[in-house]
Amino acid sequence: MVENNLFKNGDWVQGKSRDGELIHGFVENVSDNREIVRVNVVESDNEKAVGKSIWIPSKWTEKLPDLEISNETHLLALIDLALLSKDETWFMELSGKLESIKIHPKMNARKSEVFIPENRIAKLDFK
Numbered sequence: 001m002v003e004n005n006l007f008k009n010g011d012w013v014q015g016k017s018r019d020g021e022l023i024h025g026f027v028e029n030v031s032d033n034r035e036i037v038r039v040n041v042v043e044s045d046n047e048k049a050v051g052k053s054i055w056i057p058s059k060w061t062e063k064l065p066d067l068e069i070s071n072e073t074h075l076l077a078l079i080d081l082a083l084l085s086k087d088e089t090w091f092m093e094l095s096g097k098l099e100s101i102k103i104h105p106k107m108n109a110r111k112s113e114v115f116i117p118e119n120r121i122a123k124l125d126f127k
Contacts, residue, residue: 007037007058010090015039015061017054021046026085028053037061040085072101 007013011027022045029038037058041049069075075098082091 007034007061007063010087012064012066013037013039013061014064015056017044017046017049017056017060019046021049023049023054023056028085030058031055034058069097070101072098075101 007027007030009027009029012025013027014022014024017023023039023041024043025039025041027037028040031037035058036055038053038055039061040053041051044050069078075094079091079094079098082094
């Protein structure tokens with residue numbers, strides 16, 4: 001794995017445990033010397049590790065890129081995860097994103113509207 005000592009709480013990571021198990025989860029804590037991180041395991045090739053927190057060397061982990069989630073369903077699922085993990089900061093961040101989606105929704109197509117691009121010959125009206 002690529003050595004990356006810039007982990008912070010809430011970062012999504014993947015890596016290997018000391019027993020060689022592949023893990024995917026989020027950082028719960030970083031040691032003072034930044035050499036080990038505690039990861040809450042969300043996925044693993046060892047099903048017994050899922051849902052547990054394990055300490056692993058940071059050099060065995062790799063930070064995953066941040067994804068911008070703007071889908072209400074996905075945000076609700078992440079809010080549930082934040083509540084389960086008792087991560088108040090993440091919960092507040094996700095709740096803010098959800099509220100902004102509800103206040104400023106992207107253009108939703110109405111069921112009766114179909115967008116057909118204009119062509120050079122004629123404008124078509126399908127009402």
